[in-house]
Amino acid sequence: MDFNTKFTPHTWPDHPEQATMEGKNKVVGFWIFLACEVVLFASLFATYLALKNKGPAGMEFTTQGLYELPLAFAMTMLLLTSSLTSVYAIHHMRNFNFKGMQTWFGITLLLGAGFLALEVYEFYHYTHLGFTFTQSAFATAFYSLVGTHGFHVSLGLVWISTLMIRNAKRGLNLYNAPKFFVAALYWHFIDVVWVFIFTVVYLMGVIG
């Protein structure tokens, strides 16, 4: 199939992201990548749980003293909402509404950037208290886990914005539909990881 075939709303397939062999392969390949990401994050979560509140004798930093629920709540709301906005983007992609898709991905980017800004503030705040990466085993485990997630968010922001810019004049076709779909899958996965971070790190940390 010619990837640059022009479509109309009437000829646009129901599942454009999987209408070509390349699209089918891309989606299954991406899921296998996500399965590897599950393993990566599991190792970081397990390390965090094993080393939580552990460090040199007389260490003053604990999860209960450090974490603040309002900040974690704001971050959760931003990321959770950005997950819905990317669902809207894919909804518009399936309706062959390129502008709608770009708009909703743009909103997703803004929410993601807001999340990242709060995370940067949080890390800045902690390091100024003296809770730095090398301060304790707990600190290293915390920054590795939450920082790896933050790195994924930054990568997602760069990925989606690059996709939007590169395809701004092309419109929707079967060449870029799988690319947008897979980027949305990645964004949802970031949210999946965050659900566990806010539960295991922040909520369980505040309680003790």
Next chain:
Amino acid sequence: MSSHDTPIVAKTQAQYEYDRHHNAVHMRKQVINFAIMIFLTFIAFGMAAAGFSKYLIFPFILLLAGVQVVLQLYAFMHLEDKKTHFGGVIGFFMWMGIVIAFTFFLAFLTVVWW
């Protein structure tokens, strides 16, 4: 055009309108899923803030997180969609990932001490 590609056919107006309506209904369901996720998040934060016993809260909020993740994977990431190609391959790899993840938790929480 390869045999694995979907043939491009123009829809009739009736089919087009039907599909549009179907997509709109699907999107409404997604918004409901989102509302459930937000609701579960509120409950989880509320419980943590209320200060109940951790032996009550821990299993409960972990369960809420599990429900949220299932909603994300099946609804937002379209795993519920039976038209997803190689669904069995995807399921196999994800479950293998989860099994390996479980062994990490088992190992690190029992072997590592300070």
